[in-house]
Amino acid sequence: MTGRRTVLGRAAAWLLVALLVQPFAPLAFAQDATSETALLEEGRRQYEDLEWDEAVATLIQALDADLSPQQQADAYWLLALTTRALDDLEAAENYLYALIRVDPAFSLPETAIGTDFEPLFAAALGRADRGAPTINIPSPEDVERGKPVRIVAQVADESSVAEVLLAFRIPGAREDTVLTMTAGDEGSWTGEIPSAATNTPGSLAFVVSAKDEWQNVSSQRATLVVPKGGGNGFLYVVLAVLAAGGGLAVAALGGGGGDGVGDGPGSTPTWPTSAPPGPPL
Helix, strand or coil: CHHHHHHHHHHHCHHHHHHHHCCCCCCCCCCCCCCCCHHHHHHHHHHHCCCHHHHHHHHHHHCCCCCCHHHHHHHHHHHHHHHHHCCCHHHHHHHHHHHHHHCCCCCCCHHHCCCCHHHHHHHHHHCCCCCCCEEECCCCCCCCCCCCEEEEEEEECCCCEEEEEEEECCCCCCCCEEEECEECHHHEEEEEECHHHCCCCEEEEEEEEEEECCCCEEEEEEEEEECCCCCCCEEEEEEEEECCCCCCCCCCCCCCCCCCCCCCCCCCCCCCCCCCCCCCC
8 A cells, every 4th residue: 555655646746846846945955954954854855755744744843943034934835845745735725824924025936837836825825914014103201302212112913023123313323223122011112212312402313113923014204303401302203104015125214314314224124125926816
């Protein structure tokens, strides 16, 4: 019976093996496996040798190791291939869904176009979170010249919020300062603009940017008015930008000009800039 299954398996798996060996981005295994990737490489070998049950167990174990996001994507793609070879379509779709969570820019290789991987991938995409977080910045309780300002942002999203950043430029500085905000209760995130940024009266622009676990990004830009003395400064929101979902992180984080915030937190983009894949036609 085992021999018959092997023969039938080899006859049925030729396309899946072809999918595996195609040189496309999400499948980039290291030539020299480290301790972290050894299980991943073993799972690949088992898949190629049609030891599919063993490959599933090995790859699940590999995901418990310290893999990079790219290696996790490799493991999930292999699991999708293997469970499809085992005719477990529900599991294959679930692994494609997990792959998209790790790599929202993933698209099917050309060899998968026209196969039953297309509807599986379309179903996984349909379950994905494509909406960016929403951000609301209440006015700070008090703004005083030469004193730090506590910024609280309310961030809401259907998925878990992975990171919220606060960016501003200290007067006279050539680059933005970027701080990671701290999560609080009920969707609140807190960060502090230091006193060095409020020594000069006038307007001080800042940007709060939020990223969810699906790599969707949104940004809210606001301006603090630093008074000449005492308190009673205020805040007004001048621009709100929501980036497209699914990994497209091109929200304008500032418009330059004289308000102190440039084109984003630092000169290097914080999040990926690749566009999300469209659903198969």
